[in-house]
Amino acid sequence: NITTAFPHWFTPTYAGYADDPAHCPVDQHQLIALIAPRAVYVASASQDTWADPEGEFLAARAASPVWRLFGREGLDFESWPAANLPVGVFVGYHVRAGGHDLTAYDWEQYLAFAERHWRR
Numbered sequence: 640n641i642t643t644a645f646p647h648w649f650t651p652t653y654a655g656y657a658d659d660p661a662h663c664p665v666d667q668h669q670l671i672a673l674i675a676p677r678a679v680y681v682a683s684a685s686q687d688t689w690a691d692p693e694g695e696f697l698a699a700r701a702a703s704p705v706w707r708l709f710g711r712e713g714l715d716f717e718s719w720p721a722a723n724l725p726v727g728v729f730v731g732y733h734v735r736a737g738g739h740d741l742t743a744y745d746w747e748q749y750l751a752f753a754e755r756h757w758r759r
Contacts (some may be wrong), residue, residue: 641689642654642657656744666698667689667694667695667698668698668699668701668702669699671698671699671702672705674702675702675705675706675708675709675730676705676706676709676711676730678729678730678731678752678756679699679729679751679753680731680732680748681698681699681730681731681735682695682745682749683696683733683734683740684734684735684736684737684739684740685722685734685736685737686736686738686739687738691736693719696719696730696732696734697719699714699730700713700716700730700732703730704712706729706730711728711729712728713724713725713729713730714728714730714731714732716718719734720733720734721734722735722736723735723744724735724749725751725752731748733748
């Protein structure tokens with residue numbers, strides 16, 4: 640539905656997988672893993688169902704072994720965390736209560752993560 644409702648967000652090639660996503664040659668965890676060994680932060684909203692918040696967490700966690708290859712700690716949290724509980728080291732994640740939006744809470748987490756990694 641999302642590739643039809645918001646076609647300008649996606650390339651036509653990606654939209655071609657809408658009816659059969661299992662045939663897409665890459666998955667989100669692979670794209671996240673390409674960022675290693677640099678720090679990355681993934682955030683979700685509990686009611687943003689098109690974004691699949693639990694799937695976003697699982698993708699960040701599935702990408703984490705690549706950080707370990709570089710001697711860095713990824714997202715080793717085993718289960719989807721409660722709302723408003725940031726987790727992870729070089730792969731950070733939080734799920735915020737609510738719907739699709741970018742809130743002050745999200746920005747606070749992004750800035751805290753950035754400060755931990757890049758403030759010198």
